[in-house]
Amino acid sequence: MTLRIAYLGPPGTFTYLAAAQLWERTDELLPSTTVPEVIDRVRWGDCDFGVVPVENTVEGIVTASLDQLVFGSGDVVVLREISVPTTFHVYRATGASGPPTGIASHPHGLAQCTRYVNAAGLPTRVFQSTAAAVEAAAADPGLLAIAAPDLAGRYAVSLVDSGIEDHPGVVTRFACLGSRRRQADLPAPDEGLSWKTLLALTPATRPGTLADVCVQFSDQGVNILSLTSRPLPGFAGAYVFVLALADTRTSAGLARAVNGLLYTGVRVKFLGSFLSDHLLRPSRPDRPLSAPAGSFGLRDLHEVSAVFPGRP
Numbered sequence: 001m002t003l004r005i006a007y008l009g010p011p012g013t014f015t016y017l018a019a020a021q022l023w024e025r026t027d028e029l030l031p032s033t034t035v036p037e038v039i040d041r042v043r044w045g046d047c048d049f050g051v052v053p054v055e056n057t058v059e060g061i062v063t064a065s066l067d068q069l070v071f072g073s074g075d076v077v078v079l080r081e082i083s084v085p086t087t088f089h090v091y092r093a094t095g096a097s098g099p100p101t102g103i104a105s106h107p108h109g110l111a112q113c114t115r116y117v118n119a120a121g122l123p124t125r126v127f128q129s130t131a132a133a134v135e136a137a138a139a140d141p142g143l144l145a146i147a148a149p150d151l152a153g154r155y156a157v158s159l160v161d162s163g164i165e166d167h168p169g170v171v172t173r174f175a176c177l178g179s180r181r182r183q184a185d186l187p188a189p190d191e192g193l194s195w196k197t198l199l200a201l202t203p204a205t206r207p208g209t210l211a212d213v214c215v216q217f218s219d220q221g222v223n224i225l226s227l228t229s230r231p232l233p234g235f236a237g238a239y240v241f242v243l244a245l246a247d248t249r250t251s252a253g254l255a256r257a258v259n260g261l262l263y264t265g266v267r268v269k270f271l272g273s274f275l276s277d278h279l280l281r282p283s284r285p286d287r288p289l290s291a292p293a294g295s296f297g298l299r300d301l302h303e304v305s306a307v308f309p310g311r312p
């Protein structure tokens with residue numbers, strides 16, 4: 001059976017590279033113009049699965065994708081997570097001459113290549129995807145486009161520069177989305193993937209609610225990998241917390257933690273339990289974790305007391 005897979009297109013986006021990692025040529029990869037369009041095609045049954053960017057190690061969460069999952073309706077959850085190394089190249093219409101007049105990309109592309117973009121000193125143009133910018137550059141000889149590798153054969157453009165990102169070693173994570181019932185229909189996973197579960201939690205707004213949430217997971221030995229807060233529309237000052245947990249939906253510990261949460265009054269939305277290559281592809285395997293410059297630790301107590309002068 002040929003599967004229909006919606007992705008953020010046109011062909012040659014980083015999302016396309018993620019989708020092509022998972023599906024064979026026999027399946028139909030169908031480009032969509034925006035992330036909400038991909039999710040709608042899955043939600044309304046026009047496509048079996050969808051692929052969207054979810055997190056970038058420089059730019060952080062792709063809120064357009066996360067908010068669709070958190071606030072959208074219907075049975076659309078994350079079924080698999082795929083990482084793609086994100087290196088940026090510059091293209092221009094083949095045969096174009098004279099000084100360029102603009103530089104174009106997806107907002108994340110422009111944000112991850114600030115040194116190059118600033119040095120170019122050209123007006124920037126934002127597109128729905130990197131490959132959409134390349135498509136526009138093919139038709140506009142003044143435009144430079146920042147996008148994924150290997151697009152010169154696919155569009156009428158030539159490679160101008162390569163590896164222009166500010167930080168080498170960046171990885172973008174993509175989510176394969178679909179109905180909970182379709183998880184078994186995905187291609188067999190590679191070896192060494194690890195389970196993640198994504199939950200959106202809405203606690204009451206009082207001191208200690210987030211501590212209550214964390215205690216439920218720590219009591220069950222479930223590692224919280226990340227915590228993202230999204231404003232709850234229509235309720236100023238209230239947030240939904242999206243937690244990525246290092247466990248599978250079928251574990252007893254996770255079931256106990258979620259049951260415990262319900263008793264503390266937290267509302268829980270299930271956003272998916274899936275295999276991820278997250279730990280297989282850490283973005284900087286060569287470097288130990290380091291906190292941002294200017295962070296203090298136990299050795300810097302004098303700095304702590306300068307910022308927090310109250311007596312402990």
Ligand SMILES: O=C(O)C(=O)Cc1ccccc1
Pocket residue numbers: 008012013014015016053056086106108109128129130131148172
């Ligand atoms: O525009 C693309 O190619 C995408 O897939 C979204 C994106 C943009 C920039 C970095 C990673 C993903």
